[in-house]
Amino acid sequence: MEHKNDFLNIVKIEYLTPENAKFSETANGFPRLEAFIPKVKKDDLEENSGDDTPVWQDLGRVFFHRAFPYDSAENFISVTDKEGNEYGLIRSLSEFDGAGREIIERELKRKYYTPVITKIKSVKERFGYSYWEVETESGSASFAMHDTFRNTAKISEERVVLTDVDGNRYEIKDVFALDRKSYRKIELYL
Amino acid sequence: MIALKKFSPSVVAFFGEKGIAADECLMSCESDLGTDGVSKNVYAVITKEKIAVAEGFIGFEGKAKASARTEIFTCTAYREFLLEKCEDVRVELFISGGRAVCEYEGETAEIARFTFSCRHDVNILCDIANQLKKDGKIDEEKLKHENEDEHFCPKCHRRYPDQDRKICPKCMEKAKLVKRLLKMFVRYKYYIMLILLTFALVAGLRVITPYVSNKMFISDVLTPGGSMYGEIGKILLMIVGVRLISLLISIVNGIISAKVAADVVYDLKKTIFNTIGGLSMRFFSNRQTGGLMTQINSDATEIYWFFCDGFPYLLTNMVQLLVVLAVMLTMDPLLTLFTFITIPVFFFTFKITFTLFEKLHARAYSKRRAYNSLISDVLNGMRVVKSFSREEEEMGRFQKRSKAQADAQEKIGVTASKTFRTIGFIMKLGSFVVWGVGGWQIIQHTGGMDYGRLATFVAYVAMIYDPLDFFADISNWWSECLNALQRLFEINDSIPEIKEAENPVDADVKGDVEFDDVVFSYEENRTVIDHVSFKVPAGSTLGIVGHTGAGKSTLANLLTRLYDPNEGSIKIDGVNLKDYSFDTLRRSVAIVSQETYLFRGTIMENIRYARPDATNEEIINAAKIASAHEFIIKYPDAYETVIGFGGKELSGGEKQRVSIARAVLKNPAILILDEATAAMDTQTERSIQEALEKLTKDRTTIIIAHRLSTLREADKLIVLDKGKMPEEGTAQELLKKKGKYYELYKMQLEALKTIGIEE
Numbered sequence: 001m002e003h004k005n006d007f008l009n010i011v012k013i014e015y016l017t018p019e020n021a022k023f024s025e026t027a028n029g030f031p032r033l034e035a036f037i038p039k040v041k042k043d044d045l046e047e048n049s050g051d052d053t054p055v056w057q058d059l060g061r062v063f064f065h066r067a068f069p070y071d072s073a074e075n076f077i078s079v080t081d082k083e084g085n086e087y088g089l090i091r092s093l094s095e096f097d098g099a100g101r102e103i104i105e106r107e108l109k110r111k112y113y114t115p116v117i118t119k120i121k122s123v124k125e126r127f128g129y130s131y132w133e134v135e136t137e138s139g140s141a142s143f144a145m146h147d148t149f150r151n152t153a154k155i156s157e158e159r160v161v162l163t164d165v166d167g168n169r170y171e172i173k174d175v176f177a178l179d180r181k182s183y184r185k186i187e188l189y190l
Numbered sequence: 191m192i193a194l195k196k197f198s199p200s201v202v203a204f205f206g207e208k209g210i211a212a213d214e215c216l217m218s219c220e221s222d223l224g225t226d227g228v229s230k231n232v233y234a235v236i237t238k239e240k241i242a243v244a245e246g247f248i249g250f251e252g253k254a255k256a257s258a259r260t261e262i263f264t265c266t267a268y269r270e271f272l273l274e275k276c277e278d279v280r281v282e283l284f285i286s287g288g289r290a291v292c293e294y295e296g297e298t299a300e301i302a303r304f305t306f307s308c309r310h311d312v313n314i315l316c317d318i319a320n321q322l323k324k325d326g327k328i329d330e331e332k333l334k335h336e337n338e339d340e341h342f343c344p345k346c347h348r349r350y351p352d353q354d355r356k357i358c359p360k361c362m363e364k365a366k367l368v369k370r371l372l373k374m375f376v377r378y379k380y381y382i383m384l385i386l387l388t389f390a391l392v393a394g395l396r397v398i399t400p401y402v403s404n405k406m407f408i409s410d411v412l413t414p415g416g417s418m419y420g421e422i423g424k425i426l427l428m429i430v431g432v433r434l435i436s437l438l439i440s441i442v443n444g445i446i447s448a449k450v451a452a453d454v455v456y457d458l459k460k461t462i463f464n465t466i467g468g469l470s471m472r473f474f475s476n477r478q479t480g481g482l483m484t485q486i487n488s489d490a491t492e493i494y495w496f497f498c499d500g501f502p503y504l505l506t507n508m509v510q511l512l513v514v515l516a517v518m519l520t521m522d523p524l525l526t527l528f529t530f531i532t533i534p535v536f537f538f539t540f541k542i543t544f545t546l547f548e549k550l551h552a553r554a555y556s557k558r559r560a561y562n563s564l565i566s567d568v569l570n571g572m573r574v575v576k577s578f579s580r581e582e583e584e585m586g587r588f589q590k591r592s593k594a595q596a597d598a599q600e601k602i603g604v605t606a607s608k609t610f611r612t613i614g615f616i617m618k619l620g621s622f623v624v625w626g627v628g629g630w631q632i633i634q635h636t637g638g639m640d641y642g643r644l645a646t647f648v649a650y651v652a653m654i655y656d657p658l659d660f661f662a663d664i665s666n667w668w669s670e671c672l673n674a675l676q677r678l679f680e681i682n683d684s685i686p687e688i689k690e691a692e693n694p695v696d697a698d699v700k701g702d703v704e705f706d707d708v709v710f711s712y713e714e715n716r717t718v719i720d721h722v723s724f725k726v727p728a729g730s731t732l733g734i735v736g737h738t739g740a741g742k743s744t745l746a747n748l749l750t751r752l753y754d755p756n757e758g759s760i761k762i763d764g765v766n767l768k769d770y771s772f773d774t775l776r777r778s779v780a781i782v783s784q785e786t787y788l789f790r791g792t793i794m795e796n797i798r799y800a801r802p803d804a805t806n807e808e809i810i811n812a813a814k815i816a817s818a819h820e821f822i823i824k825y826p827d828a829y830e831t832v833i834g835f836g837g838k839e840l841s842g843g844e845k846q847r848v849s850i851a852r853a854v855l856k857n858p859a860i861l862i863l864d865e866a867t868a869a870m871d872t873q874t875e876r877s878i879q880e881a882l883e884k885l886t887k888d889r890t891t892i893i894i895a896h897r898l899s900t901l902r903e904a905d906k907l908i909v910l911d912k913g914k915m916p917e918e919g920t921a922q923e924l925l926k927k928k929g930k931y932y933e934l935y936k937m938q939l940e941a942l943k944t945i946g947i948e949e
Contacts, residue, residue: 030300110303164306168287189556
């Protein structure tokens, strides 16, 4: 049965596109945004003028946040101020190119930095903690996990994210693509 | 000097070259991520003038021998920040790490990057930098416990996984654990001696049995010329007698050990439940409480079985093995040696089988867990499943997990029947060797072998194999038991974060409340209360307004001392909250919160919970004040209506009214109403409010509310916004100010206007 999607018109998502958003860098290399959007209130006490006509304005430093960090990492990226208030969404990274895109991608890479495990050398269980020795795409690493089963998040059938005692995340893109020995070591927690 | 990390000589030398001498440093710490996102050694120091950060790699030069090597620090990036130009040194969090930044000459600048492993240290770096800017000095006393040595296991130099408890799971001493457990057994030392004695007897008798029933029966009774030739009745009596005695002793032994083990486990549980009661809220919010209870129970059971079943069996088997070996060696050393040929093979097969089975069981367990969680999930959410008509999908999911679970179970069964048959065969092989060698000896008439001896020997061989499979398994069982023991002691050892003062003040408080520059966060970097100060004179009413998540309930948690503030102080009658005895606090402060919790039991019991000695009249009075009397009296059992399981389920508003009655009965000097009337319809709220007004008169009351109308009677209002307190004053003053409160007021007024009500 065909679903009616007429609710989509009820609210409008504010999208940032190359036409209304220019990303550049601050003096120290942080992402900065100039956008053609309705005037942003500088602080909450300012009277809401009710004027929604867009103007070009320098919003200064901005932050990025993925709406679907696993399912759709390149799409629906929220652009916010430092308090987390949203200026707008980027529908797809591919709409941008050149320097702007580079800036966004670099910042996202920093924020979502997660070592990808390619090989599990050893897992030792001791008194409720497990000690892991692994190879990641950026060198070998060792970490400890508490309550291993609960801290092993199954994103999908094959994708797994481990969270260690400090809160660091490690990702396995495809557990079935691991070598047999590595797979056996993690199999128990799946 | 605060050394979160003591630098190695090459790093000290590097900073020296940059003009920063070691004795100038006020603090030093390490991070693990470069600003380019690569894992690096990052070193940071703070001096009186600046923050200096060096990124690079530690390498070694020279001989392969560790002692002769020279360490070299290769710097890839170095930066300095003059403290006088730094503003607002802070941490920005990423997903799996973050960065320290500051406002430097009007621009945001990055000081250092880190992963969560170094989060705490970098936080302290920021704290110290800010402190230096503000006061010109560091409060060393407060940071003393942050020194490097305190955070690492002295043995293996790993960080403790849980900083609040200095236990390194890697180096934890098993011996200590067992010692502690044994201490619990000390009370039963006579019982235990009795148990050991009966063990020895049982084992001894078991060894005698084959001797009597094989050796004596065949060699002495059945063989012509034997010492008891023909006396079958006598030997039968002897055989039965030996069995009977051993049966009796086993029974006595079983009874005693069951009793002792059960008592010890009871002791253990008792101490643990006692500790749990004394723990701080943070302990419970960090763990799932339900899981905690199951864990305690199953762990205690694990220990029970080990000591009631495993340990006695181990002892008997050990004694038995030693005695049998001794007897066999005296009977025929050569044949004993032959028996031993197959023992290693046998032992290792067992060891391998058990590791295999452990894995299979663990997998079956995790599959079962997944399956169970799905079932409870779907059953709890049945309304949602049905309303979105997703039954089929859920059926599919169920079948998939159910299948996985069945498969895992099947695999265990199949493997078990395969391996255990094989092991049985290997065991038989051992006795075949004995049969062969012994038979050959009888035919050749060597070694003084006869039928009786051979039969006895074969019986003994079986007795050796018997304990072996147990030994192969016991190491696993033992480590499981230690694991459980550790978890129990872990809870037992948890130190409550909120401690009663050493000489606590006991007093009848008047109710002057003062928050003085309070800062609080549940979790590092997420400040919930940000420098909040206010005063509530005794007898007056304070209203707290603000958006959801502004930190209103946290203020209530702080005032009831479920948590202690990170900075600043909270005072009642001018005395710090921390100095009061728990008893005084619990007596003087009562809270009715948005999450009401009623215990299983009658309504009366629930109200009386606040004061067990309250009379029935007082209970009705309290219920009337809370507007609860009206609905309670309508139930068939009135005040003795059983709430909860199998009984009557109260609605949200009814529960709130019962819990208000509970607080009223307590008659505290300070009353906190945290959205206490939120789940009620406006009419009930009105009627309750009239009663509450009488109650809050001449009583310090703090009312937290969304609806501004709830706060009409407040003497003073404070507005919370993202943990900060931008405004305070009376409603009139705040309206005139046209700030946050005005905005909230206008919004709610507009909402009322749209439905045609004007206030």
